[in-house]
Amino acid sequence: MCRVAQQHFPDDPAAVSPARLFVGVTLRRWDLGALVPDGELAVSEMLTNAMVHARPPIVVMVCVTEGITEIVVTDSDPRTPRLRPQRRDLLADLDALPLGIEDHADPRHPGLRYGPSGSIAAGRGLIILDAISTAWGVRRHDHGKDVWARLAVPTAWPHLSACTCRQSTGRMSASGLPLHHLEGAWDVA
Secondary structure, X not given: OOEEEEEEEOOOXXXXXXXXXXXXXXXXXXXXXXXXXXXXXXXXXXXXXXXXXXXXXEXXXXXXXXXXXXXXXXXXXXXXXXXXXXXXXXXXXHHHHHHOOOOEEEOOEEEEEEEOOEEOOOOOHHHHHHHHOOEEEEEEEOOEEEEEEEEEOOOOOOOHHHOOOOOXXXXXXXXXXXXXXXXXXXXXX
16 A cells, blocks of 8 residues: 554543544645544544444554545454434434333443434444545454545645555455555654
8 A cells, every 4th residue: 555554542432532643643744634634533433433332452544545545443343333314303302212212222332322313322423424435334354343434635645646556465455445555754753
């Protein structure tokens, strides 16, 4: 892959802030500062989902190839996250719960309860991820899963023409892009 960086994070909600910092610093170091807000938001949503619903170890990877930036959160739980329906009226959902609308335990996390539109307290991270990314998905593997999101590299990125991964090493990213890291000044933290 043209550029790749990864870091392990503890199974601790406080790790979301350092993960955002890792993604932001990495994108800025690669001259992709325009992607920082969406990249930080994407890793926040994916990492929070991993913290609530999955198991460690948790790894965050950022990579760039073929005009695409990919942010990946890997955890050791094979269960696939579910995209919940968009909440049309939060206040109506909240009002409906005490009026006898059945409240069920969320099967993926016993601490969350949900009503007609899903969880009252959570469950909107994948809707956000869907809105800010050009594509996202999940790849299951023997040790858990990778949740990934793609962000388009700006066409004005000065390194775009040098970012081709024709030299495939047989390694693939979570979404299926060829992996071949090219060393350069961007490797210096």
